Amino acid sequence: MSFELTPRTAPGVSVVGAAESLVEPFAGRAEAADVENEMCRQNFDDLLASGISSAFVPEELGGFGLESIHDWIVAIATLARGDASTAIAITMHHAIGRRMAQAYSLAKTDLGPDDERTNNLAEPLRKMVAGEMLICATATEAGTDNLHPVTEVVRHRQDDRDGWRINGRKIFVTMSPIATHVSTVARVRDDDGDDMANIVLPMDTPGLIPQNDWDALGMRGSGSQSVVFKDAWVPESAFGRMGPWGKWSLQYLEFRAIANIVLVGAFLGIAEAAHDIALEKLLTRSRVGQLAAEQSGIQNLVGEMALELAQCRAVLGAAGVEMDAYCERHSTSAASMEDAHGLMSDYQAAKWTVNRGAIGVVSKAMDLLGGAGYTNSDALARLYRDVRAGPFMQPFGPAELREYVGQVTLGQYPDS
Ligand SMILES: Cc1cc2nc3c(=O)[nH]c(=O)nc-3n(C[C@H](O)[C@H](O)[C@H](O)COP(=O)(O)OP(=O)(O)OC[C@H]3O[C@@H](n4cnc5c(N)ncnc54)[C@H](O)[C@@H]3O)c2cc1C
Known part of the structure; x- marks a missing residue:
């Protein structure tokens, strides 16, 4: 099929190959998860057994050693062809796992493989491989944006240990019903400044x-429930500062751009599934003795659908390649804020x-199948609902996105 995305690296070939083997079983279970409004645990068992959940874990620790953002996007798009809810859920875990794998690899180079700090950083990665660590990630809160979390951490001493206490409410915490850990952002105000903090806590x-x-x-099978923090204890080891509250830092800009573009892959996968469902039926369905695929109106609409899908693939593939090139360029020297914007x-x-193209593709598939x-018994109805979640994923919903792109294009780099 035209412009179809394929992996560009050896680990990517392995991860995408594993994802391809799960499309059919995931698609077979998707309807029940949607109807029951529940996460499908069997899908996550499969992700673990196939190694996909530990895709970013280095090979020496038992993972695939994935590094390419492009190939990560292709893997998520592939999974989403079977079940988009599961695909967006595992993306959250991957995003945090990738960051942990990078910290481990850096320590291994700088301190050596046998250093205690390197071993400490390897521990969560080993747990991911063993299925003992599955991390959901949340920034979203009602009434604010990702740069201005209202959830707050304050200094707190408990059982003779220094640490923190967190209070707040996060919404859309995808995968939280089955996750073992949550990674979240909060505000911290103290003598060291008014900052954003990153916190990773066990779900229990x-x-x-x-x-x-x-x-x-x-996305009914995504388990995107709200989570409340009420005086929850945060040990010092689970706390890290990320830069000033209300402002983009280099680290946060890069993390959000890279982790969130992969979610776009899930919406491409939904469009691909809708496209395939439509074609399969049109090639076998007849009306008043004429095969649907032989009718000119249908041929035109299929053409439009294929063109829209080609655009989605081409743009997302190119963006993935650009993300990889950015990571390569800045692997030894830090990027500037302008680069990150x-x-x-x-x-x-x-x-x-x-996201707009994927909605268009699914909508055209719906027009084609009538x-x-x-x-509701047809998978297309679920895809039509799932695909609508794409545009308003933060940062930058549809009402904000053009202004931001315009500012960056004009060389006006917003810091908040
Ligand atoms: C299925 C699903 C899974 C998700 N999973 C996660 C997850 O795992 N982790 C996570 O952190 N988040 C997650 N999200 C959240 C997602 O990334 C968005 O942050 C969220 O959907 C935005 O919510 P919102 O549209 O209600 O809020 P807002 O972003 O606040 O947008 C409200 C609307 O108002 C517009 N607006 C613009 N300016 C203003 C203003 N001044 N006042 C009021 N409104 C304004 C916005 O553009 C938008 O159209 C998920 C969302 C979905 C749908």
């Missing part, structure tokens, strides 16, 4: 209270094109 931390309130139009802007360009696709 006392005072971490899942709300079991996920019930949405689509350029990266974020590229992500927004891909998001704009692909009433049959509209019934």
